Amino acid sequence: MDTMQEAVENEEDYRGQLADVEIRWMIRADTDAVLEIDEMSFVECWSEADLVTTCRRNNTIGMVAEHEDRVVGFIIYELHRGKLNIVRTAVHPDFSSMGVGLAMVQRLINNKLHPKRRDKIEAFVHETNVTAQVFFRALGFASEAIRGDGNGDDEYLFCYRLDGFHEWQGRI
Numbered sequence: 250m251d252t253m254q255e256a257v258e259n260e261e262d263y264r265g266q267l268a269d270v271e272i273r274w275m276i277r278a279d280t281d282a283v284l285e286i287d288e289m290s291f292v293e294c295w296s297e298a299d300l301v302t303t304c305r306r307n308n309t310i311g312m313v314a315e316h317e318d319r320v321v322g323f324i325i326y327e328l329h330r331g332k333l334n335i336v337r338t339a340v341h342p343d344f345s346s347m348g349v350g351l352a353m354v355q356r357l358i359n360n361k362l363h364p365k366r367r368d369k370i371e372a373f374v375h376e377t378n379v380t381a382q383v384f385f386r387a388l389g390f391a392s393e394a395i396r397g398d399g400n401g402d403d404e405y406l407f408c409y410r411l412d413g414f415h416e417w418q419g420r421i
């Protein structure tokens with residue numbers, strides 16, 4: 250497999266990818282593992298109440314990546330009429346840059362999008378989170394807008410579109 254984009258489109262292994270990663274629905278028993286990964290991944294980490302409240306919303310779905318019976322990453326997303334919104338995703342630092350994040354987003358791209366129904370995925374990324382920006386770009390996302398008041402706490406809107414078209418919207 251030559252490029253990550255090809256891997257995403259064909260749902261095939263990508264060089265460097267951790268073998269044997271299973272993506273499955275998040276269940277209550279995953280709470281501790283997910284919160285542990287969250288705490289290691291974000292400055293403003295989630296409490297158990299944040300996680301439970303978010304995942305209880307009708308349109309919100311959580312998935313985990315499991316390797317050898319260990320939860321090594323998670324992704325939480327919202328389903329909307331025309332789009333899917335990634336609320337939060339993280340990979341355990343011990344398993345970073347092994348294709349786990351790719352595998353989770355790849356699953357959404359390949360299984361949840363349809364040209365006539367839900368044809369794009371959005372994610373907001375903090376302006377200082379360069380790793381996540383590089384990550385989303387590598388998966389075919391493009392930055393389309395910036396949200397915030399310009400005081401160092403802005404977020405870029407990254408979007409993956411099945412039709413590929415995007416236009417810079419400026420500040421939203």
Ligand SMILES: CC(C)(COP(=O)(O)OP(=O)(O)OC[C@H]1O[C@@H](n2cnc3c(N)ncnc32)[C@H](O)[C@@H]1OP(=O)(O)O)[C@@H](O)C(=O)NCCC(=O)NCCS
Nearest residue numbers: 290338339340345346347348349350351380381383384387
């Ligand atoms: C962003 C994140 C989910 C990526 O997960 P991951 O499993 O490490 O990423 P992958 O191994 O699937 O990487 C896919 C591509 O993203 C890019 N990438 C990932 N981590 C990177 C890093 N540390 N530096 C530069 N590029 C990186 C690379 O292009 C990589 O492809 P390559 O391995 O061929 O170079 C993970 O770094 C993370 O949990 N970060 C902290 C939480 C966070 O920022 N979440 C996103 C909030 S919106």
